[in-house]
Amino acid sequence: MLGQMQDWPLLVHKIIDHAALYHGDREMVTREVAGPITRTNYRTIASRARRVAKALVKAGIKNGDRVGTLAWNTHRHLETWYGIAGMGGVYHTLNPRLHPDQIAWIANHADDKALFFDTTFTPIVEQIAPKLKKVKFFVALTDKANLPKTKLKKLYAYEDFIARVDDKFEWKELGENAACGLCYTSGTTGNPKGVLYSHRSNVIHALMAGQTDALGVSGKDTILPIVPMFHANAWALAFTAPMIGAKLVMPGAKLDGASVCELLETEKITMSAAVPTVWLGLLQYLEQTGKTLPHLKRVVIGGSACPRSMIEAFETKYDVEVVHAWGMTEMSPLGTLGSLKWHLADLPYEEKLDIKIKQGHPPFGVEMKIVDDKNKELPRDGKTFGRLKVRGPAIAKGYFKGDGKSSFDKQGWFDTGDVATLDKDGYMTIVDRAKDVVKSGGEWISTIDIENLAVGHPAVAEAAVIGVAHPKWDERPLLIIVLKPGKTATREDILKFLEGKIAKWWMPDDVVFVDEIPHTATGKILKTALRERFGHHKLPTA
């Protein structure tokens, strides 16, 4: 028997309509790519989003078409999202930090029919334009006055593009499972894979994010989403903030410490979200200038593991609460958030930090388990390592065009590719990437843990651990070290330093010294290259 409740599809553009009606005067501030700080509000944004939709239809964009964006966080980028989604299209965020060839590959794989871009990226667009097979026209997110000199053809200035129509546009009637957004994972192996969000998943994810113990934002907050909209939906903020009527401050292209600090001060930001690198820049700037953070109450830090010292600096020095979060593009992206549970509130601060450096616990709507190589569920004891699998209404069930099928099992679980522990309170800790973990005699050794310890040695600049074949144990850890300029240390020095800090059976079987460790474009250690070079290293124990 079915319930008798309304068939009210969860559609993304209903969010901006709600914002316009109930929070219409609430301000949105943008540091424009062209320079100045500008102000608008949700009422105006909703109206302009309808213009975007109408202009796209007029320009020949059809239901289901992907429309690329190569853009910073600005009000125009937000209008573009809602406009594309509201006319039945799919906003497709392209990451400008990738190599232009890769951007072109992704835009072609997605069959993007148009491309909206910030003028910062004009050189990239000029370079890739000849390769873009399906793109019918380009829209520079600016006005005519600021349009760059370029030979790009079929180019509109955004303000002209939306001035061609009025805002009388009925949002497209869609089912809630209609595609809404597309974002490719960078992927350290193979080609990038596309995650195709639905209206439903974005709305449910925004509701999950709006819970008090998740992002915890309210309509009284002034939010600075530094995490880019091209980085997995800006961690829900582009949807959650309008949903609740929070003020959004969009930082545009300038994400350095001084620029971020200026916005925090002048706009009295109460909440912000970014990756550790950005916060490092801010903290260094604060150190240098002696400035403080009088308005900021809470920061969400994710994207990569947040160092203990960063949490400590924010909380003890600047009185800003840190929520450590973890997620993936495939998860819309929020997976876990580190709000402290009720019974942990009275712990001594050092013990709270022990919990805060974990990746957090999942909100309702994210199921999580760890399994062994045979897909058997493992205990939630805070110690046992396992492959982390997740399930939920805002988690991918596959990649665009059928790529990457092996990441999804028959019970609907997505394999994150991470190895993690889950503790009895539900806090998850990422231990390693599954392809990096060392499998020694059926037990797993975290390469990240050993690396983090090894860099504590005063002579060590960088450390990497890989698994190397071993006749008895299958694999054993090899520690690869780059020494600091002018410093020396022996194999024995390093091993002695690790002794007692890790389990005996975790001790690397050998140490090698190299001049340089190879990195990916985003600064991560390129372990594939290390495995190629050292995979057949002869261990003294073998």
Added chain:
Amino acid sequence: MLGQMQDWPLLVHKIIDHAALYHGDREMVTREVAGPITRTNYRTIASRARRVAKALVKAGIKNGDRVGTLAWNTHRHLETWYGIAGMGGVYHTLNPRLHPDQIAWIANHADDKALFFDTTFTPIVEQIAPKLKKVKFFVALTDKANLPKTKLKKLYAYEDFIARVDDKFEWKELGENAACGLCYTSGTTGNPKGVLYSHRSNVIHALMAGQTDALGVSGKDTILPIVPMFHANAWALAFTAPMIGAKLVMPGAKLDGASVCELLETEKITMSAAVPTVWLGLLQYLEQTGKTLPHLKRVVIGGSACPRSMIEAFETKYDVEVVHAWGMTEMSPLGTLGSLKWHLADLPYEEKLDIKIKQGHPPFGVEMKIVDDKNKELPRDGKTFGRLKVRGPAIAKGYFKGDGKSSFDKQGWFDTGDVATLDKDGYMTIVDRAKDVVKSGGEWISTIDIENLAVGHPAVAEAAVIGVAHPKWDERPLLIIVLKPGKTATREDILKFLEGKIAKWWMPDDVVFVDEIPHTATGKILKTALRERFGHHKLPTA
């Protein structure tokens, strides 16, 4: 094109599973109907809910069957809900405050197949049992020791009922639109009508309620839901609290000021929700005893309009924030909540109160508009009266078995039967019931406003206004007055008192004095009876 996100149906029993896994140790406290305070936790509740489900299947309850509950807020009642929903049944809350004949009528209309009840209600159940056509068995929500002496047949003690099975039960795989709960509106006219909630509507409603500016509860809260589970889902708390891991304190049968105050103190309650009558009892008790509310931070008040003096007492005297809320059984029930918007936070307190006595603004997921008699939308200016219509994923699209079709229009809007204003900030104010409002020359006059003013006259005990036929204006207001014992006042005294307090054209055309005004069972003025008696009253202006 469809998105590629997981088909993860929104099912109510996933909430209790999440609570068991991630907030398993979080306590639930109950003042048992039998007397003592008992303690359990979400892990145990989830386990016992599976026993309920398994026992129901064993007892012959089938998918889609309605199972009645006649019960207070207790952990057993909560287990029953999740157990029924998780085996594919429909929990059907019966209101014990109705006349037993009406309870029997409702249980029969719903085809209830079993009835769970608190021992307080044994006399009611004994009385109605012979009339219940479909009920196969009864379960008293207690253990064998506390089972009342009764001649009821096919009766189990709850603890025996669930001890017949273990907790190895796979929740039924359901679509999210499957029926989950049923609650009848009392309805001042005609028979009660059933609202059939789905799993989806309950889960989405719980997510909406969990937003910071809605109920604003967090896992750190200790929540006392005084509003009964038989009163429209306890305003989402039975779902939202486990979803976020808040501690629940269930007050059982004792809702008087002293009992409520005791729980607030001993369990250090931080948030509670109830109708004004309950809070009146608490405030009077505090006055009498000089006690304070050191732990309580926030109360949600709804069900009927909250008097200004009550908001003021909580906020200025006891430092407890009041969130004034409005909803309907048909809305799951939350419609609006009165959290103060950002730009109102700095108003002088008296002006804040002007806003707080409004019914609040809708969260995302509740669409709201006011319309005239021709269904034309009216302005949101805070002045214009209109019929309030609502739409959303947790709002009914019809009543059980096809009753009450006229309340739903073709565009999917539900007519609340209320007349309201909407202001530019989105705050809604209930002005009158649509059937009570006086329609004078095409304009609407609020009977409630005139009544509230009239009772301010020192000689007036109670006042009621009805519309009376008028040859020129269609209807004009007639004011009906009950004087206080020993007091006197004339028609002219009363009208003079109103002068200047309301618009000239709102002034009643006549005043009549009566000994008594008839009331409904729940204490509301029975205007149908007044219209029967005075509908043909000859107005001096006619």
